[in-house]
Amino acid sequence: MANSTYAPPIDISSFAELVEEENQKHPHKIVECAFALDIGGSLAKLAYQHTFRYKVCVPKELSDPDSKRRTSVCGPFEFYDYREHEYEGHKLCFVKFETRLIDSCLDFIRSTVLPSYSDVDRDTIRLVGRVTGGGAFKYMSNILETLSGVEIEREDEMSSLVSGCTFLLRNIPDEVFIYDKRAMPAQIFLSSCMVNTYPFLLVNIGSGVSFLKVEADASYHRVGGTSLGGGTFWGIGSLLAGGQMSFDELLALADKGDHRQVDMLVKDIYGGAYESLGLPGDVIASSFGLAARRPNETRRPADMVKALLVAVSNNIGQLACLYAHQNGVRRILFGGFFIRGHRLTMEVISFAVNYWSQGEMKAMFLRHEGYLGAVGAFMKSRQQQETGHTNGEAGEGVGKHTSKRWAESYATALISRGSIPAFSNAEGLALSEFELEHLGDMSLEPFPLLLSSADYVPDTWDLTQDYKARVYWLGCFKQGVERLRRKAEESQAESDPHGSKQRARQFAERYVQFLSELSDRPSGRGILTVRCILEAQQHLLREFGFPDAFCVQKRAENSWALSCFPSIMERLGELNWEERQMALAQGVLTGNIFDWGASEAVRFFMQSQDSVEGMASFEKALAKLQPRPWLVDDFARWIERIRRPDDRPHCVLVFCDNSGADLILGVLPFVVECLDWGSKVILTANSVPAINDVTYRELLFLLNEAAGLEPRLQTALANGKLMCVDNGQSSPCLDLRQTSHNLVHLVKQEKVDLIVIEGMGRAVHTNLYARFCVDCLKVAVIKNSWLACRLGGDLFSVIFRYEEYSNERLPMGLSPAPTVPNHLLDSSSSENPMKSCDPAPPPSSC
Structure with a gap:
């Protein structure tokens, strides 16, 4: 072994x-x-x-029976x-x-x-x-x-x-990447390959090389091959190195070599570039050509092995490009156990494909190519x-x-x-x-209402390429580990008091180690984003036996919020139509402050003197909101959209965020308003727990309980105007490349024509630039000082972004909403538009 x-x-x-x-x-x-x-x-x-x-x-x-649904409440209660x-x-x-x-x-x-x-x-x-x-x-x-x-x-x-x-x-969003030595890191991942796959040329580099044209899941044919592959490099390399070596040892030896001591370059023949043919001087004219010119010189094994690796890799890249041209294919994927993430191998293959295709094609590599x-x-x-x-x-x-x-x-x-x-x-x-x-x-x-599934990228910022953001967020999440540890321990304090302490400590150690590894190797898991870090966080909690670390917190918040629900509905009923629309918008935004994934919001809760069950009052949270005009303020356009009854949506889909006040005091009053318009409403929630986000099963419980307090909800549930469905997600963020079949089916069946995405994770960290083929409302409160600074605002700034779909809309990314600040529209830039934002994380600012 x-x-x-x-x-x-x-x-x-x-x-x-x-x-x-x-x-x-x-x-x-x-x-x-x-x-x-x-x-x-x-x-x-x-x-x-x-x-x-x-x-x-x-x-x-x-x-x-005393905990069953009731028509009135007096203070928090357990149900x-x-x-x-x-x-x-x-x-x-x-x-x-x-x-x-x-x-x-x-x-x-x-x-x-x-x-x-x-x-x-x-x-x-x-x-x-x-x-x-x-x-x-x-x-x-x-x-x-x-x-x-x-x-x-x-x-x-x-x-x-x-x-x-x-x-x-x-199944793996960031399986495919291209290699660009000028980038940092050099791996640039291509998420579009999940939905925009065929046709492609699969180059399987084993001992030899096979070239397969793949046209569908089970439709392919072999279009060619070559005997010069991984076995060639291993065999000749061992001979050149003077003894039996493992494949990895040969790659390590090649990294120490200089192929220019063995290969003949264009400048060795012409004294410089061959400009009339467009050949730079440092292009290889003849592999191992210098060995023939000066055969008596002593050659270093490292130089010869590197020259061999370059020759084999270049030959594979050139053949792949030619086979792709011959078979009308523009995507080339390289697999097999030859590449192994080796920098030089990917660099040479990438150069060959780019050169021989005259820049029309890129070499694509697989992270798990060998299996x-x-x-x-x-x-x-x-x-x-x-x-x-x-x-x-x-x-x-x-x-x-x-x-x-x-x-x-x-x-x-x-x-x-x-x-x-x-x-x-x-x-x-x-x-x-x-x-x-x-x-x-x-x-x-894939979510069916995306304007273009192939062009959709869920994440707003790529931390692999954005150094300042990467340093900040990795440090930020490290600072939040202790809070997560306490919540995990709390979730099983009654069922396993001793074991939960030990496992919570092990989770914290593992999570810190994981974040440190990402700091050292930011592209080791594909695209590094806030979404990926949060997914890792939740996975580690489950691995150490904490399937829902915030269950105790959610139960307390839901009980408290339901006790406040009737008074909120009563106050809304006293307002005229225009006042009520503003109150509803402010209610959704205020509810979004109640987020245990944002430590600055948590600190606000814990410092509130009038807190109930560890939560600030809804009125005090409302006072924290940024006054209008908001950072992104499309409220006036939204009001014009819903003012005329004939223009109101047929069916509204709401992606729910947090439990407690967010859902019950923010979203549900908005749902009741939509029902009053005559619209159908679909509420969709996570399939698996994540922080204090509401899950689909919890949503069913909470809706049934709220329906006992609000007859309009009860009627809508009974007549099918109000529906619930799981969305297939297990993260505080939202990746619309993979949504549940149940959600997709319901969206199509009910002909959804308005999407509401709420919350910082779902509408800012992800989907800020997502475009849909129906109208969309993106609502969030920025509960992070550093992120607010980067977006050009302050803590508790408001994103209220209404995107109206038009058949005349240009392709995604070319026609942003006019009221959004310019620096929020440039998703391609990795530079921080707010130069004063310090990349080092301030205390408790996650």
Whole structure:
């Protein structure tokens, strides 16, 4: 095992795992895949399952009849609690071996993987192992002899590669990147590949190289290949280096070399550039050409190995470009275990593609390039279930871009994995390290009302490219760790007082370590954004057994807010129409201040002398709002939009944010107003807990309780005018590339013509620049001094942005709303428009 390399596990499912209908030989059994093995000429990549337990926290109605729905309230009251349920899930773990050590790999499967299936009922389950790659033929006798306890299925190598690539593209938002050595970091990620994928050329660089034109999920053909690939570099490199070396050792040696001592450049022939042909002087004219001119000179192995790496990489890049031209393809994706995040390899391939395409194409790389075949073979049964097709069938489902609920895990991929390979620079990628988490059998799809799904980018700022913002936010989140630790401990103080303290402390240590790793390697997880950090935060809480760290806080806030709800509705009823619209807008904004993800808001709550259940009064929070004109103030345009009854929306979709005052005292009064217009309303909330954001299950409880206090809500729930749906999200931010099928279906069915996005995470950190094919209202209070400064405002500044859809609107990004300050429209700039903003985080300013 000394020569094996481990990659971290992938959480693959929480419910029914990896089953498919039996083939004709076993019509009454289901198939369970124990492992998948991709055996190449140089490396064997193994994927196998590991079982684990995890918790889910769900609201539960109290059985006390005195806590049931009532028509009046007097002070805070309890009407629900939370119950934790434990489920069994599975992880997909990765190990890679040198192919020459295939017997060690098979022994590992026999001794480590298969014993966990000893209690499988063979009368109802067929236990299979899937093998792909050239070694599936060469080593089949060894496999059958060593692994006699499992049925072996041979999978087509190219089908597995394409399936694995498609799976990663659809489920990992930042799987694809281009390499630009002038950028810092050099990896520039392409989120559009999740929905704008086909056709593309898949260049699989193993021992040799295959070029595949992929036109759909299961539609592809091999258009060419070359024998000069990773095996060439490894073999000749070992000869040049004077002994057997591992692939990684050769890459590290190449980094120390200077290919110009071996290669003949244009200037070596012409004394400079060949200007009439447009050839710069430093372009390689002949690989290893200088060795022929001065054969008696002693050559350093590092120089020769680097020249070899450049030659092989350049040849692959040129061939890829030519095959793409020949087959009418503009996207080129490079996979296989040759690249490994190596800077020079990506630089040479990128240069070759750019040069030979005359700048029309870019080389695209995959973060998890080495495991395409193993992932594709292992996921075969699941992908067939999702699409309803076998390999080679396209079918109607192709191109709809649906996927199950998969998410990349942030928990351990950048930490606790040993040292970074010697050839990786500080901002480099550890491409073989990743985890995926499957959070239930939920189908996810792009939100259907985006103006352009292919052009949609959820995040407002890219922290990988924006150094000042990265320094600030990483420091900011570190300062908030202690508050999170206390809340996590509080959430289980009654059920597990001793264990919760220990696990909360472990969470805090792991989270700080994770943030430090991101500081050292900002592109190690793809695009670094506030959204990604918050997703990592919530994942780590779940990993350490805290499925809903803010459940106690949410319960108190919901109880308090419901006690205030009748008086809020009564005051609104006393206002005339115009006054009521302003009060409703201020109510939504005031409710948005009640956010436990913003420490400056939390400090305001805790310092309030008239706090109830640790919360400031709604009136005191209202007084904190920025007076008009707001930082972004489209209120006048919004009023004109809804003044005429005929112009009011048919169906309003509201993306809910926080529990408590935000939902009950801010959003619900607005919902009642919409119902009074005659509009339908859809409320959508997170599927999984995140900070104090309301979840879909909590939303159902709270609506039923509020309906007992407001007859218009009760009537709307009864007649179907008011609907609730989960949105597929598990973060305080909103990524519309992956929304639940239930939401997508309801949006289409009810013909939504107005979207309301509220909250700093959903409407500022994400979706500030998102464009839709219907009208949209984005509402948020900036509860962070540094962010307010960057946007040109102050703490508690207001974003009230109304975007009216027009058929004449220019493509996304070219026709912003006219009332938005110019510095809020330039999403491409990484420079801070407010030069006075200090990138160092002030205390408690997250």
